[in-house]
Amino acid sequence: MDKPEDSTTERLLDHAALAYVKALEETVTRHPELETLVAFQEGRLSDREVADIRRHLVVCSHCSDEILRLDAFDQAETSLEGSNSESADRGTAEAAAGWERFQQELGEKEAADDGSSRDLRSGSSTESPRPVWMLAASVLLAVAGSFAFFLAYQQHGETSSTIGDDPYLVNLFPDGEESTRTSDVPKIAIPKGMDSLLLRLLLGDQTQYRSYAASLGPLAGETHWQKVGLQRQPSGEFLFTIPRSELPAGDYVVRLTGEREGAAQEIAAYTFHILDDP
């Protein structure tokens, strides 16, 4: 027969077990990719992959929490019939406001698009009292980066002919930071029709430099492309495009450097992998 459980001993064991599992969690340096975690949650992995993920979930509170959140997302009640007319009316009003905002942001994107074309052709726009870069900056803030490349283009004086009409936006964390959250270097598949890659380099270091530059090269090779005169965004990141032609499949590293007191210093490196054309 089982030994009767003493509540103090029980608590003690649980505390020790918790200390044990927390110590195990501290050794975790790799996490499943976002896509893999979603595939697990949706039941799209093989038995072996499922077993690997489950082993990870036992010791990783972040990922187990994410799975439960994804479950909650899927299981949310989405019936359009509200429990009462008041909540239904509120939902309708919110949706209407959302639609208005959506239309406005799409309109701003197109206006920014047109504005940049007009500037190239005739020098200025007569329709908007605001400079184009201000318009683009407001779009940047509102859309959280989706259209930020317009701002970057205008600030850097690039022309649309050197940039793809539809750059593919990728966020990169400095090496040694995001690598603790994901299992590998970011793998990027540039979709067909995208002529360039718009990189958003995230950087926590707030040190100010006189000027910034980014250089691109194979992981084990020399720099073959460089962007000078980069400007740091108010939110702390760097935005610039790399033509697709510079990025055949392979491993690359972008090195961000800053100039201070006449000397260039490497601030951060961002490693990523370009996949073969999908």
Add this chain to the structure above:
Amino acid sequence: MTQEEKSRQVGAERRSGSAAGKSGKSLAEITEADFHRIYRKLVAKVRHFGVTEEQVPDLVQETFLEAHRMLRGGRFKGHSSLDTWVISIGKHRCLKYHRARQTQKRKAVEVAVDTPVTEDWGGGLSLEATQARPDKELEGQQLLAKVVRAMRGLPSILRDPLLLRVRGHSYRQIGRLLGIKTGLVSSRIHQARTELHRELPDIRPPSNR
């Protein structure tokens, strides 16, 4: 089929929420009717994911903008309904947002790493106690070492539910994460504790001296 009939069919598919799914037709944009229908579903789901209330409209908006961009790029292949596809984009958005928040929080925790750790049962696992009470620290460390040994000796089918339980998960959540029934979770945790007691018969709290 005439052009008018085709338009009518696509319109009907969109209204039913099955969009291009079954017919394989591609869509060029999200209509206002699509937006209203999907918006309300998406808001409910994003709220359940557990983001802050003020972040909900932004995440939903970003989802629609991304969906719009992907539609324009021909990325909607019609393997599912438009609603399902947009909601799936929203799900990824939520997860990305949550991961970014976690990264920020982790950095904040790293900054606060000097904060003393305390344990309410007075065990020697706390840094504070280690410095102030070396005798208790030794007792606590010995206890922890014993429990770790016993834990390692447990088969994973017993150990894993217990570890998730001490983290604070419910039986239902543990069953979900490990892919086992709730009833089995309960019995395995009980079995794990029984095994630990058997391995550690003389375990007791560090004395309060």
